[in-house]
Structure formats: C-alpha cells, structure tokens
Amino acid sequence: xxxxxxxxxxxxxxxxxxxxxxxxxxxxxxxxxxxxxxxxxxxxxxxxxxxxxxxxxxxxxxxxxxxxxxxxxxxxxxxxxxxxxxxxxxxxxxxxxxxxxxxxxxxxxxxxxxxxxxxxxxxxxxxxxxxxxxxxxxxxxxxxxxxxxxxxxxxxxxxxxxxxxxxxxxxxxxxxxxxxxxxxxxxxxxxxxxxxxxxxxxxxxxxxxxxxxxxxxxxxxxxxxxxxxxxxxxxxxxxxxxxxxxxxxxxxxxxxxxxxxxxxxxxxxxxxxxxxxxxxxxxx
Numbered sequence: 001x002x003x004x005x006x007x008x009x010x011x012x013x014x015x016x017x018x019x020x021x022x023x024x025x026x027x028x029x030x031x032x033x034x035x036x037x038x039x040x041x042x043x044x045x046x047x048x049x050x051x052x053x054x055x056x057x058x059x060x061x062x063x064x065x066x067x068x069x070x071x072x073x074x075x076x077x078x079x080x081x082x083x084x085x086x087x088x089x090x091x092x093x094x095x096x097x098x099x100x101x102x103x104x105x106x107x108x109x110x111x112x113x114x115x116x117x118x119x120x121x122x123x124x125x126x127x128x129x130x131x132x133x134x135x136x137x138x139x140x141x142x143x144x145x146x147x148x149x150x151x152x153x154x155x156x157x158x159x160x161x162x163x164x165x166x167x168x169x170x171x172x173x174x175x176x177x178x179x180x181x182x183x184x185x186x187x188x189x190x191x192x193x194x195x196x197x198x199x200x201x202x203x204x205x206x207x208x209x210x211x212x213x214x215x216x217x218x219x220x221x222x223x224x225x226x227x228x229x230x231x232x233x234x235x236x237x238x239x240x241x242x243x244x245x246x247x248x249x250x251x252x253x254x255x256x257x258x259x260x261x262x263x264x265x266x267x268x269x270x271x272x273x274x275x276x277x278x279x280x281x282x283x284x
Contacts, residue, residue, distance in 0.1 A: 006031040006032055006033040006038070007031070007033075007038075007041070007042065007045065009030060009031040009032070010027050010028075010030065010031035010033070010038060010042075011114065011115050011116075013026070013027055013030040013031065014027065014050075014053070014054060014057070015057070015114050018054070018057055018058055018061060018080070019079050019080065019081075021081075022054060024038070024039065024050065024186055027050070028183070033249075034180075034183035034249060034251075034252055035180070035183055036178075036180035036183040036188065036252035036254075037183075037249050037252070037254075038050070039148045040148075040178070040233075040237070040254065041237040041241070043148075043152075044233055044234050044236075044237040044238070045237055045238060046115065049148055049149045050148070051148070051149045051186075052149065053115070055091070055095075056095065056112040057112055057114065058080040058081060059080070059091060059092055059095040059096065059112070060095075060109075060110065060111055060112035060113075061080065062076050062077070062079075062080045062088075062092060062100075063092070063095075063096050063103060063109035063110065063111075064109065064111075065079075066100055066103045066104060066109070067103060067109055073085065073088070073100045073101070073104075076088075076100075077100075088100070095110065095112075096108075096109050096110050097110070127219060127232075127235055127236075127239070127240055128219070128220035129217055129218060129219045129220065129240075130217075130218050131215065131216070131217050131218070131281070132215070132216055132218055133213075133214070133215045133216075134213065134214060134215075134216055135213050136210055136211060136212050136213045137195065137196075137210070137211050138195070138196035138208055138209065138210050138211070139175055139177065139191060139193040139194065139195065139196055139208070139209050139210075139211060140171060140193050140194055140195075140196040140200060140202060140206060140207070140208050140209075141162070141171070141175070141177075141191045141192050141193015141194065141206060141207070141209065142158060142161060142162045142165060142166075142191070142192050142193065142205060142206055143189055143190070143191045143207055143209060144158050144189070144190055145187050145188065145189050145190070146187060146188060146189075146190055147186060147187045148186060148187065148188065149186075151188075151190075155190060158190060158192060159173075159192060162192045165203050165204070165205060165206070166203060166206075169200070169201060169203050170200060170201075171193065171194045171200060171203065171206070172194045173192050173193070173194070173258060174193065174194045174195060174257065174258055175191065175192070175193055175194070175255055175256065175257055175258070176190070176191075176192055176255070176256040176258075177190065177191040177192075177193075177209070177211070177253065177254070177255050177256075178190055178252075178253065178254040178255075179191065179209075179252065179253055180252035181251070181252055182252070183251070183252040188252070191209050193206070193209070196208055211253065211255070212251070212253075214250060214251065214253070214280035214281075215250070215280065215281055215282065216255075216278045216279065216280055216281065217247065217278070217279050217281050218276050218277070218278050219232050219235075219236065219240075219276060219277045219278075219279075220232075220274070220276060221274070221275045221276060221277060222272065222273070222274055223270075223271055223272075223273060224269055224270060224271065224273065225258065225270075225273050225275055228273070228275065229256055229275060229277060232277050233277060236277065236279065245284070246283065246284060247281040247282065247283060247284060248281065248282060248284050249279060249280065249281060249282075250280040250281050250282040251280045253278075253279075253280050254277070254278070254279060255276075255277070255278035255279075256275060256276070256277055256278075257275060257276040257277075257278060258275045259273070259274040259275055259276075260273070260274075
C-alpha cells in the first residue's frame with residue numbers, strides 16, 4: 001500500500017469513529033503506517049495536526065447537530081468526546097465563534113469538511129537524494145520530549161536552550177533528530193547535538209544518544225535552512241513517498257544534518273547553505 005492510500009484509509013477510519021475514542025495507534029494499525037510518520041506526514045500534507053483535524057471535525061458535526069436537531073446540548077457534548085458542558089462550550093465557541101446556546105437561538109456555525117486525498121501526478125519535480133547504509137553512531141546533545149500537536153511551537157525553544165548551554169563547549173548543532181522508537185505514541189523525543197567523541201566535556205543536561213544502523217535515503221537541501229528543510233519535507237511526503245515503488249519507511253527516526261553547524265544561525269539566511277534530511281528505509 002502506498003503513502004496516499006494509507007492516508008486515505010486513515011481519514012476513512014477517523015470519519016467512521018468520530019463519536020468513539022480514537023487513538024493514534026488505532027489509526028496507524030488501520031492504515032498500515034507508523035504513527036510517527038503518519039503524524040509528521042499528515043501535518044505536512046494538511047497544514048494541521050491529526051488531533052486538530054479530529055477536534056475540528058467533531059465540533060463541525062456538533063454544530064450541525066445543534067442546528068438541525070432537538071438533542072440536548074449535554075448529550076451532543078458527550079457524543080463528541082466532551083465530559084462537561086463547560087469544556088464543550090469553550091471549545092465550541094473557539095471554533096464556531098458562538099456558544100451552543102447562541103446557535104440554538106439562530107447564530108451561524110462553521111463547517112469543517114472531511115478531507116479527501118487526490119493524488120495529482122506532477123511531472124518534472126526535482127529532488128536530489130542518495131541511498132546510503134550507515135553503521136550505528138552516537139550523538140551528544142540536548143534531548144527533550146514533545147507532543148506532536150504542539151511541536152511546531154515548542155521545538156524552537158529547545159534550540160535556544162541548546163545554544164545557551166553549548167556556548168562554552170565544543171559541541172555544535174550538527175544534527176536535529178526526531179526519535180519515536182515505538183512509533184505508536186502521541187509524543188516524540190528530539191535531540192540537538194554533535195558527533196560524540198570521548199574527549200568532549202559533557203555539559204549539564206546533555207546526554208549521549210545512539211542512532212542504530214540503517215539504510216537511509218538522504219535528501220539534499222540548499223538554501224536558508226528553515227525554508228529548505230520545510231520544502232524538502234513537504235516534497236518527501238507529497239511527492240517522493242507517494243511515488244516510491246521500491247522503498248518504505250523502516251523506523252521512527254528523522255534526521256536533519258547541518259553541513260556547517262558553527263554557522264547554523266547564518267544558515268537561516270544563506271541561499272547556498274547545505275543541509276540534509278535523512279529517513280531510514282527498507283525494501284517493500
């Protein structure tokens with residue numbers, strides 16, 4: 001099953017279970033894809049997290065039900081996963097711009113339609129990559145855990161913390177590594193660090209992390225680092241994975257490698273800055 005088919009199956013499962021408890025593991029099992037890459041790919045393709053999608057769909061259906069039925073507000077709240085009228089009212093008002101009571105009295109609602117995945121074949125896209133087997137290696141760096149839902153807001157904070165703590169050491173920001181070894185959680189570990197060597201003094205709160213041996217597909221990124229990595233990840237999930245007939249993702253690792261870590265900050269503006277995105281793969 002290819003990438004686009006897996007995402008379509010995931011959406012199908014979500015739509016069938018909007019009034020039930022839904023876990024990332026359930027969705028992943030149904031769609032035959034690891035939750036790590038499902039969540040990462042979903043946000044790349046759609047622009048919001050899987051939990052945001054589920055929440056918006058439930059609130060959209062709740063609004064429709066309020067408008068078109070006489071069902072009690074508390075019953076609708078419970079049906080769509082809210083265990084108290086207060087929590088439902090707060091979420092409903094943020095989404096629709098009106099309270100449930102106001103909707104019953106004629107206020108308008110917003111609709112959030114279910115996603116439909118249509119694979120559009122585009123000729124001529126360019127992605128530079130190589131496939132390389134690497135032995136296991138160790139990284140020394142700063143590590144923290146993040147929820148998928150809030151990662152985009154929280155990960156930049158660990159970068160600031162890293163630069164503060166590594167300012168007086170020889171440890172550079174060579175790697176940014178996403179790790180979800182179970183590939184079934186709602187959170188992942190993130191490490192910023194450098195190749196380990198036993199002569200380095202380990203700063204407080206830093207740790208040694210071992211990356212296992214894998215075959216990696218390594219994508220080239222050239223340009224301002226944040227922009228080029230974002231665009232490359234989007235192409236991986238929108239173009240490379242849907243059209244890959246030979247390989248599939250092997251494990252819950254995703255590595256960004258920065259070619260000149262001492263000048264990482266300059267790389268945010270350098271049009272010629274070189275970096276890479278690594279994804280572990282295996283033959284289908």
